[in-house]
Amino acid sequence: MTPPETNGDWRPSATLETLRQRARLLARVRAFFAERDVLEVETPVLGHGGSTDAHLDSLSLTATTPAGRERLWLQTSPEFHMKRLLAAGSGPIFQLARSFRDGEVGRRHNLEFTMLEWYRPALSLEGLIEECAALIRHVLDRDPGPLTRRRYRDLFRERLEVDPFTTPLETLRELSSAHGDLSMADAERETCLDLLMSLVIEPELGRQSIEAIVDYPAAQAALARRRIDPEDGAEVAARFEIYLQGVELANGYDELVDADEQAARFASDNRQREALDKPMVDVDHRLVAALEAGMPAGSGVALGLDRLIQLALGKASLSEVMAFSTPRC
Amino acid sequence: MANHSTNEFKGGLKVMLDGDPCNILENEYVKPGKGQAFNRVKLRNLITGRVWERTFKSGESLEGADVMDLDMEYVYTDGDMWHFMKTDGSFEQYAVDKKAIADVEKWLKEQAVYTVTLWNDNAIAVTPPNFLELEVTETDPGLKGDTAQGGSKPATLSSGAVVRVPLFINQGEILKIDTRNGEYVSRA
Numbered sequence: 001m002t003p004p005e006t007n008g009d010w011r012p013s014a015t016l017e018t019l020r021q022r023a024r025l026l027a028r029v030r031a032f033f034a035e036r037d038v039l040e041v042e043t044p045v046l047g048h049g050g051s052t053d054a055h056l057d058s059l060s061l062t063a064t065t066p067a068g069r070e071r072l073w074l075q076t077s078p079e080f081h082m083k084r085l086l087a088a089g090s091g092p093i094f095q096l097a098r099s100f101r102d103g104e105v106g107r108r109h110n111l112e113f114t115m116l117e118w119y120r121p122a123l124s125l126e127g128l129i130e131e132c133a134a135l136i137r138h139v140l141d142r143d144p145g146p147l148t149r150r151r152y153r154d155l156f157r158e159r160l161e162v163d164p165f166t167t168p169l170e171t172l173r174e175l176s177s178a179h180g181d182l183s184m185a186d187a188e189r190e191t192c193l194d195l196l197m198s199l200v201i202e203p204e205l206g207r208q209s210i211e212a213i214v215d216y217p218a219a220q221a222a223l224a225r226r227r228i229d230p231e232d233g234a235e236v237a238a239r240f241e242i243y244l245q246g247v248e249l250a251n252g253y254d255e256l257v258d259a260d261e262q263a264a265r266f267a268s269d270n271r272q273r274e275a276l277d278k279p280m281v282d283v284d285h286r287l288v289a290a291l292e293a294g295m296p297a298g299s300g301v302a303l304g305l306d307r308l309i310q311l312a313l314g315k316a317s318l319s320e321v322m323a324f325s326t327p328r329c
Numbered sequence: 330m331a332n333h334s335t336n337e338f339k340g341g342l343k344v345m346l347d348g349d350p351c352n353i354l355e356n357e358y359v360k361p362g363k364g365q366a367f368n369r370v371k372l373r374n375l376i377t378g379r380v381w382e383r384t385f386k387s388g389e390s391l392e393g394a395d396v397m398d399l400d401m402e403y404v405y406t407d408g409d410m411w412h413f414m415k416t417d418g419s420f421e422q423y424a425v426d427k428k429a430i431a432d433v434e435k436w437l438k439e440q441a442v443y444t445v446t447l448w449n450d451n452a453i454a455v456t457p458p459n460f461l462e463l464e465v466t467e468t469d470p471g472l473k474g475d476t477a478q479g480g481s482k483p484a485t486l487s488s489g490a491v492v493r494v495p496l497f498i499n500q501g502e503i504l505k506i507d508t509r510n511g512e513y514v515s516r517a
Contacts, residue, residue, distance in 0.1 A: 055366065181382065190364060194365040
C-alpha cells in the first residue's frame with residue numbers, strides 16, 4: 001500500500017531559526033514572572049466542564065478514567081482550573097497553557113495555541129493593564145510606544161459616530177450591513193457591534209501604542225464583574241482588551257467571584273447555545289464550589305502568546321511561529 | 330446540491346451567491362476578543378469574472394454550485410457560437426456563447442484542448458491552455474542577424490491575437506505564446 005502524498009509537509013511550519021527565537025522569548029516570559037514572584041503552574045488540558053461561552057466551540061473526548069468512561073472537555077483556556085488554585089490560596093500564578101478552540105482557523109488563529117494566563121489577587125484592573133503592557137515591552141525587542149486607554153463606546157463614537165449603548169438597533173444594523181456587505185436585518189445589537197469591531201475598528205487599534213480598550217458592554221462581560229459607568233449610568237463590564245498593530249493580544253477581567261452569579265451565567269450561556277442550535281457544554285461545578293468557598297477578589301488576563309511572538313518576530317501568520325500548525329499536525 | 334458551512338469554505342469550493350455560481354478564493358476567519366466570529370470571504374463570480382468580498386457570520390452556509398471543469402477540444406465557430414467537443418471519446422459537443430468565450434476568442438485554435446467550465450451543464454467560461462503554438466499571419470519583415478538585440482514589434486497570430494515579438498521573427502513562423510500574459514516565449 002502506498003502512503004498518502006504529503007508534499008513535503010512533514011516539515012515544520014516555522015523555520016528552526018524562528019523556533020530558537022521563540023524559545024528565547026518564552027524564557028523572557030518566565031523571567032518576567034519569576035522576578036515578580038508569580039508562581040508558574042500547570043493545570044490539566046482536560047476538564048469535566050468546558051467553556052459555555054456561546055461564541056467558543058469546545059472540543060470534547062471520551063476517556064477511561066478512575067470513574068469509568070467519561071466525557072472530558074479540552075480547555076479553551078486554563079481559567080477554571082487556575083481560579084480553583086486561587087480559591088485554594090495559591091496567591092499570584094501564571095501559566096503557559098495549551099488551549100483548544102474548535103473552528104478557529106486562519107492567519108491569527110490555530111485550533112490549538114499557547115495561552116499565557118495570569119492572575120493577581122488584590123490587584124486592580126488598572127494595575128493589571130500596566131503589568132500587561134510591561135510584559136509586552138519585556139518580550140518585544142523594539143519600543144511599541146506608550147500605553148494608551150480608550151473606552152469601548154468612545155471607539156464607536158470616534159470612528160463610526162454611533163454609540164454602542166444608545167444608538168437605535170436599526171441604525172447599527174444598517175451600518176454593519178453596509179460595512180460587511182451582508183444582510184444584518186435581523187441581527188442582535190451585540191452581533192452588529194462584533195461585526196463593526198472586527199471589520200472596521202480593530203484593524204486600526206494599537207498602531208502607535210499599546211492600546212487598552214476598557215468598559216465593554218455588560219452583555220460582553222463573560223466572566224468579568226459588571227459595574228455602572230459613573231458618567232452616564234450605563235452598565236459596563238470591568239474588562240479590558242489589549243491591541244497592538246491591529247491584533248487583539250490580551251483579554252483581562254476584574255474577576256467575577258460571586259458563585260451564584262457564576263452559576264447563573266453558565267446557565268444563561270447554555271440557554272444562548274441552545275437558541276443558536278449549538279451543543280450544550282458541561283458546566284464546571286467545581287469552579288462554582290470553589291467560588292462558594294471563596295476566591296480572593298482580583299484581576300486576571302489571558303494573552304495569546306503565539307500572536308505576541310508573531311508580532312515580535314514580524315511574521316505574517318501564526319503558523320510561521322508554531323512548530324507544526326494544524327494543517328501539518 | 331449540498332450546503333456548505335463557512336467552516337468548509339476553502340479555495341476552489343464552488344458555491345451559489347446572489348444566484349450566480351462563484352469560486353471561493355480566500356476565506357479569513359475574524360473574531361473580536363469575545364463574541365460572534367465572522368468569515369471574510371473573497372469569491373470570483375464565475376459568470377462575470379468579478380471578485381466579490383463578502384462577510385458571513387461563522388456557521389452560515391451557502392448552497393453548492395454544480396460547476397465542473399472539463400477538457401474539450403475546440404472544433405469550429407458558426408459566427409454566433411463556438412463549438413467544443415469532449416475529449417473522453419464521447420464526441421459530445423457543447424456550444425459556447427460570446428459572453429462565455431469573452432476574450433479567449435483571440436486564443437482559439439482548432440484541435441487545441443481548452444478547459445470549459447460548465448454550470449448546470451451549460452458552458453459559462455473557457456480557459457485556454459497556458460501555452461499555445463500559433464502561426465504569425467502578419468508582421469513587419471524580420472531583421473536578419475538581429476537575434477540577440479532587444480527591441481520588439483507587433484505580430485498578428487492565426488488566432489487573431491496581437492503580441493509583441495522579437496524583431497527577427499518572420500511571417501509564417503510558428504511561435505510558442507504564453508496565453509496568461511500574451512507574451513512571446515520562443516519559436517516553436
